[in-house]
Amino acid sequence: MTKLDLLRFPLIKTLLRSRWPQFLVRLLALAGFVLAVLAGLLGTPVGSRSFAIVFVWILCWALLMLAAVPLFGRGWCSVCPIPMPGEWAQQGALLGPLQTMTARWRLGRPWPRRLRGIWMQNAAFVLVALFSARVLTTPLVSALVLGAFLLVALVTSLIFERRAFCRYLCPVGGFIGLYSQLAPLELRVRNTAVCASHREKTCYNGSLEGPYAGYGCPWGAFPGGLVRNTSCGLCMECLRTCPHDNIALNLRLPGADLEQRRGRGLDEAYKGLIMLGSALAYSAVMLGPWGALKAAAFAVGSLPWLGYALGFLTLVLGVLPGLFLLAAAAGQRLAGRPLDRRSLKQAFAQNAVALVPLGLAAWAAFSLAFAASSLTYIPVALSDPFGWGWDLFGGAGVGWTPLMSGAVPPLQVIVLAGGILWAARSAVDVQGGRAALPVIGFCLLAGAGLLWLLVG
């Protein structure tokens, strides 16, 4: 399979090797993030007028799901501002090279072995999703959640080594990692033998001196062992610390990671199911005509909300995993494979590859409707971020108008059909032949549900 190493282009390599361009983008993002928190705390309580809601949940969300993740995978994580304060406290520097390997403000403990994987990220996403009708519409609540992200990331950096928050806790990072497998971009090494014979492993351990001084991989990944995008945050630190010019940033066929069987566990399978279930639930709550459902999702702590929360948890943790397990078991039976606990577990985890393209298509289709109807809030919130009557850029008077309202439903159909096609291919690739049919049936069922919710 042909790949194009973008680091062969001197301009790209120079831009990525220098810490400055990335730092400036992150600094700008941090300014936006802090402004969002302040706008939520001090500004208007009207969500559609608040920078806290419009910047994070409309502008960033649309960019993330419709462009950043499908095209750049974890590229979003490489410019995310949330870990910046923690990194600075942990390393004593942001622009390096490192001043000391033993910064004073950190404990530098390894992340507990039993908490590895993305179970904690799954739990964090479900927790935020339960309150999402409130978080996405109430600036104060949104600011508190964003502030909590920043605080937890900071505390985690002080206690644990590297970017433990990004790797194991961030609810957004969890699904970005899952869907980054579809991106046409990957960071790998040019020659694994070079890494194997490199004793210092500066890409992983960091380096204090010389032209290759820098931090060891903040994500705790060894580039020489990367076979999927999930655990690489594209921070480019390995490019800066590799003395052998052995790092490659490849353009590749989208979804190449789906062919990899290694490292697929139940946590990732559950992530796929939680994301699919959340896309279904969000489509019903936010885009459906059911006022009682919206009111229940919003009234946190009330009896209707408890019913909504129970329904949501049952869907994403019970019904969908149960149906998927049945599909995986039926596939095993059709293939004449054993149905013992271990085989089923493995089939469940491996078949979940099909949920990756389907899930991203589901979120893209949902986000299309969400973004198209809300984009005209952006100039208003940029010009008057606090809702105090400012007009910084002349956009405060822009009226609300949904964009492309006639074009969005056909686009959603095409996106979902593309996701189902890709999911079917992935299922056949994993199971082979007839054995993939039950999982394809599951994907078709979920796709039909989404179609009904989005264009029905």
Place this chain on the structure above:
Amino acid sequence: MNLPLQSVSPERRRKFAGLVVLAIVALAVLALPLPLPSAPPADRHFHLQASSFAYQPAVLHVNRGDRVTIEIEAQDVVHGLYLDGYDLQVTAEPGRTAALSFTADRSGSFRFRCPVTCGPLHPFMIGQLKVGPNTLLWKGLALAALAALAGVWSLRR
């Protein structure tokens, strides 16, 4: 001299031919109108009660060609109705009604939303106007089934 096509195995040619057939069927599904019966146009009148953050009734059914009047009554704060696809809008003051009249000349399912900031869930205050049979949904379901078939076919060994 061998033409490029001659070097392709018969299995791969069959697979490719199958995908081409599926692609043609998919295009036909998208492009061709469905032969569905339609009722003669009629005058349809709806009275919608709008309160934070729902319409009652939330789903309206009409036939294509019907002359539709939607009367909206805001019950608590200022609400309104913006009809996707038709790009029509009306707003109503609290306790008062306002009306929107149009001919439903496009079939399908169209969302209508409150165009006036009316509270925290305002962006999600949504109802639906269903004009005739929802051909896009049926075409979408057919396309999804074809997509699944194409996915299976493309990796047929």
